[in-house]
Amino acid sequence: MTAMNNPQLLTAIKEARRVFVCTHVQPDGDAFGSALALYEILISLGKEAVVACQDPVPIKLRYLNNWDKVVAPEKVTQVSDLSIAVDASGVNRMGTCADVYFLSPCTVQIDHHTTNTFFAKVNEVDATAAASGILVTRLALALGCTVTPDMATCLYTAISSDTGNFSYGNITSEVFQQMALFMEAGLPLSDTARSLHLMQSKGYVQLLGRALNTLRFIDDGRISGMSLNLKDFEETGALREESDGIVNEGLYIGGVEMSYLATETAEGIKFSLRSIVSRKVSGVASFFGGGGHAQAAGCLIEGEMAPALEKMERAMIKELHK
Numbered sequence: 001m002t003a004m005n006n007p008q009l010l011t012a013i014k015e016a017r018r019v020f021v022c023t024h025v026q027p028d029g030d031a032f033g034s035a036l037a038l039y040e041i042l043i044s045l046g047k048e049a050v051v052a053c054q055d056p057v058p059i060k061l062r063y064l065n066n067w068d069k070v071v072a073p074e075k076v077t078q079v080s081d082l083s084i085a086v087d088a089s090g091v092n093r094m095g096t097c098a099d100v101y102f103l104s105p106c107t108v109q110i111d112h113h114t115t116n117t118f119f120a121k122v123n124e125v126d127a128t129a130a131a132s133g134i135l136v137t138r139l140a141l142a143l144g145c146t147v148t149p150d151m152a153t154c155l156y157t158a159i160s161s162d163t164g165n166f167s168y169g170n171i172t173s174e175v176f177q178q179m180a181l182f183m184e185a186g187l188p189l190s191d192t193a194r195s196l197h198l199m200q201s202k203g204y205v206q207l208l209g210r211a212l213n214t215l216r217f218i219d220d221g222r223i224s225g226m227s228l229n230l231k232d233f234e235e236t237g238a239l240r241e242e243s244d245g246i247v248n249e250g251l252y253i254g255g256v257e258m259s260y261l262a263t264e265t266a267e268g269i270k271f272s273l274r275s276i277v278s279r280k281v282s283g284v285a286s287f288f289g290g291g292g293h294a295q296a297a298g299c300l301i302e303g304e305m306a307p308a309l310e311k312m313e314r315a316m317i318k319e320l321h322k
């Protein structure tokens with residue numbers, strides 16, 4: 001199995017006494033799965049560690065061990081010898097964690113986004129990796145850490161989240177080699193898979209109902225779109241994070257190659273974009289100043305819903321006919 005080959009990073013960890021770990025805003029399974037696995041690795045090595053995120057841990061991910069130890073960056077008062085960012089492609093993705101991150105004399109990052117800006121002193125960036133969790137597992141192997149059941153649960157969550165439960169085009173044999181390691185470590189697979197992939201909150205199902213009522217097909221059904229307004233959140237009491245994943249429902253329809261979910265926010269209309277493997281939405285997202293992966297990306301378009309939808313649909317049609 002591949003271990004991490006980055007002497008600078010391994011030395012930085014070995015020499016550090018106290019480590020600040022942070023991840024990106026609007027955190028997902030890869031963000032917290034990777035960050036909390038890293039936290040446990042550092043603790044097992046006898047380090048002091050703190051995990052921070054600008055945004056709270058999504059309710060869905062509160063089965064991860066130590067999720068309740070995650071703090072907001074403004075609560076971090078002590079300066080660490082080392083800062084490690086995971087799954088954050090750029091400084092802006094860290095949000096308010098960036099203020100604390102750069103206080104440390106040494107900065108490291110572990111990430112797999114093609115759009116990474118190499119903002120740290122030591123950059124462990126591998127865009128061929130399906131998840132940051134893959135890189136954290138490689139790190140655990142390089143450090144000779146014993147993978148515990150809790151660590152395996154975090155790392156499985158990271159990798160399963162970013163691979164669409166092992167179904168996207170970014171899968172390699174390494175993914176399954178690591179999965180074998182997690183199973184040997186005692187990963188409670190079916191319980192974790194149920195929490196991560198099958199269970200939905202009431203808020204999600206209520207928002208899904210409202211989003212489906214707006215479902216529209218564009219370009220002979222090759223593109224699908226849905227939208228949610230502020231009142232959908234107000235009237236259901238659903239949280240913003242509970243709309244995560246709704247965009248996938250639009251993609252899993254016969255004939256659809258790309259989908260979007262438009263969500264009204266105070267800043268403008270937020271778009272989540274998805275595509276099947278033979279199509280790309282990363283270009284559409286970056287056209288509007290956003291970013292992400294080839295098949296899963298996002299961006300914000302300022303202004304009202306109707307003109308934003310029009311702009312997005314035009315850009316998606318253009319992408320489809322390239």
Ligand SMILES: [Mn+2]
Nearest residue numbers: 030087132162
């Ligand atoms: Mn990721």
